[in-house]
Amino acid sequence: MQDERVLVYRGCIIPLDLLYDVERDVWVRLEGEQARLGMTDPAQTRAGKLVAIRFKRPGTVVERGRALATIESGKWVGPFPAPFRCEIIETNQSGFERDILLANRDPYGEGWLLLVRPLAPEQLADLLPGEEAFQRYRQRIDELGLTCFRCAE
């Protein structure tokens, strides 16, 4: 049974059924041999409204910490980093073509960024499950003085 609850701290939503790389602000949903990745609610809040995104091509192998995509908001450009070594299977190019604010509107749903194949199983062990990630996020959100909101609205 998936835990469908979400925890909320200062407006920041952390669904419990996902895994997190809190440092890199990436959520991970394991789907069999593959993993779906996206920006967390704190990540989309910090970035603000996206104005551009460029994905690396499917088939590309990306090391942990390196960019799977680059995102731009308010003239800031930054990486969407890989939480583990992986190969890109699919990107959400078509979703963002329809609506560049997809990750701002629905960071854990339609706003997913990439589907990848994990290539370093040992690095998956470093991801934190929902409850634990939430505790870490609380601390981090306090440190950053962050309050989450949907930047698209």
Place this chain on the structure above:
Amino acid sequence: MRIRVVDLGLVSPVRSQTVYHAVGYAFRSDTPPTILLVSTTDPYVSIGYHQDAEREVDLEYCRNAGLPVIRREVGGGAVYLDHNQVFTQWIFPRELVPSRVEDRFAWYVRPLVETYRQWGIEATWRPINDIHVRGRKIGGTGAASIGDAEILVGSLMLDFDTKQMARVLKVASEKMRDKVFQSLEEYMTTMRRELGTMPDRDQVVHTYLEQCSAALGAELEFGELTPEEEAVAAELDARFASEEWLYQKGGLRESGIKIHADVRLHEAALKVPGGLIRVIVRTHGGRIDDVSLSGDFTLLPALGLAAIEQAVRGLSTRREELAARIREVYRALGLQSPGVTAEDFASAIAQAVELAT
């Protein structure tokens, strides 16, 4: 806190961009927070990281005019730069920089705004990343996360060549180019324009550094680049000058040419049974500020076109609202346009604004 300040004076076009990337890529735990000041010896065009060079810039013109076109790893749009701007580039460790992008710009922009104010120019921060003087933009700013560093870039806008800026952009018609130029004239300003005279670079820089020191509560120390930073810059000079770097495909981006935070120019063409409708739309705060319609269709009486252009000013860009207003003009003036309807004009305008580039 101690901050290293490196005033590089005038450097080559490519180096004026690569130098801050280099300090970012070479950033280590013992690298001090750094402020670089630099101007370019010769004019060039800088394009945003996610832009498509061929789509945004008149590359043939630039080639013939000897203007380099250089992609930066910072966001935003294409801009014509010359020796009349002093680039103010901050390369800071992540923990010293506000974590929300918007807060980061507010923090970075403050000494720029204060510098202009010291010079008697009523500058204010216009979120997210513009500086305005009574509704006119006096320069934008950009940012990037590179390596272990957070980078913020902007400029002290001594002067700006709006004519060349409008010339280097790729646009579908000369009419659009005129609109870009007019809009830049109307919505941009510079120190020279505000003061009526060209300020002295060194004096402006002096004011700026005082303001940086005050805003950051930091001691500034003049320094130089390390040999490692120089080496990375030299490597990047080659990469940034390569065709592979320039011609990489753009990402998905919102549409239109951004004049400033509130003002964008859009253009589109719509084929309908009665001919081709060409439209140039300027939006201000999301509403229509100016529209120019043309094409090979027939509209009688001919003055109807100007009446439509006039009637849609101030409206939102919603198709239904536009169509309703244009239908009113049709009725009031008894307009006739075989194969072209009021809805078609509304669609052309709405499409220009929506068009994803």
